[in-house]
Amino acid sequence: MKDLFGNALLDYQNGKYTEDIITSTNISDEDDLPLPYLFRGFKDMPKLEQKALKLAKGTVLDVGCGAGSHSLYLQKKGFHVDAIDISKGAIEVAKQRGVLNAEVKNILEETNSFDTILLLMNGTGIFQELAQVSKYLTHLKSLLKPNGQILIDSSDIQYMYEDEDGGVWMDMNASYYGELDYFLSYKGEKEDPMKWLYLDFNTLQTACETVGLKCELVLEGDHFDYLARLIAV
Numbered sequence: 001m002k003d004l005f006g007n008a009l010l011d012y013q014n015g016k017y018t019e020d021i022i023t024s025t026n027i028s029d030e031d032d033l034p035l036p037y038l039f040r041g042f043k044d045m046p047k048l049e050q051k052a053l054k055l056a057k058g059t060v061l062d063v064g065c066g067a068g069s070h071s072l073y074l075q076k077k078g079f080h081v082d083a084i085d086i087s088k089g090a091i092e093v094a095k096q097r098g099v100l101n102a103e104v105k106n107i108l109e110e111t112n113s114f115d116t117i118l119l120l121m122n123g124t125g126i127f128q129e130l131a132q133v134s135k136y137l138t139h140l141k142s143l144l145k146p147n148g149q150i151l152i153d154s155s156d157i158q159y160m161y162e163d164e165d166g167g168v169w170m171d172m173n174a175s176y177y178g179e180l181d182y183f184l185s186y187k188g189e190k191e192d193p194m195k196w197l198y199l200d201f202n203t204l205q206t207a208c209e210t211v212g213l214k215c216e217l218v219l220e221g222d223h224f225d226y227l228a229r230l231i232a233v
């Protein structure tokens, strides 16, 4: 990983903002990911994220914290927050912004336990592909304190396969439709391709059942997106 995402966050943090990240996927064209969005305050967060922050309790783990926007909000409210990300640049920025416990760490290497685990901005993306969902969910479950909760958002992206007449062109023999190849570039450089997973609510719920998690729908967003709360059963 070249960490272009982290480089972009560092540029923005250090007043060197000249252009946005460009993303695309195997099923969609190029799109800008505006850097200021990654530094959003509570007011500019989608309502699903605001709801997740309102539901936070106890000690919190912010998984894939990016620039640390959610961690900062909760820390200011008095929560103990650990923020982790595999991007060195992101963690450097989160620290510069004041996140006290920010560490470069893959979620699969986390061993502490928490009352609330946050995975926000398509939190299921980190699972990469359907075949890995049980592994990640089992690990996340193992990090929960008694009565702990996992708050995670995602989208049902079936709409991305619809043409203008409402017809769906999905290949039913292909793998799960939410598994995407994700491409990112910044300042003319290309990041190594990544896998990024969008999970519809029913598929997430079924996966949760298989690992002993109860999955509740907390809130639906405006565009096929939702926030789920997972608790151990």
Ligand SMILES: C[S@@+](CC[C@H](N)C(=O)[O-])C[C@H]1O[C@@H](n2cnc3c(N)ncnc32)[C@H](O)[C@@H]1O
Binding pocket: 005, 038, 063, 064, 065, 066, 067, 068, 069, 084, 085, 086, 087, 090, 105, 106, 107, 108, 120, 121, 122, 126
């Ligand atoms: C879409 S960004 C979201 C950033 C932040 N949560 C936000 O809402 O602004 C996803 C983040 O997850 C991080 N990430 C990806 N896989 C990870 C893993 N296995 N463990 C920890 N972080 C991961 C990426 O480096 C990236 O910063």
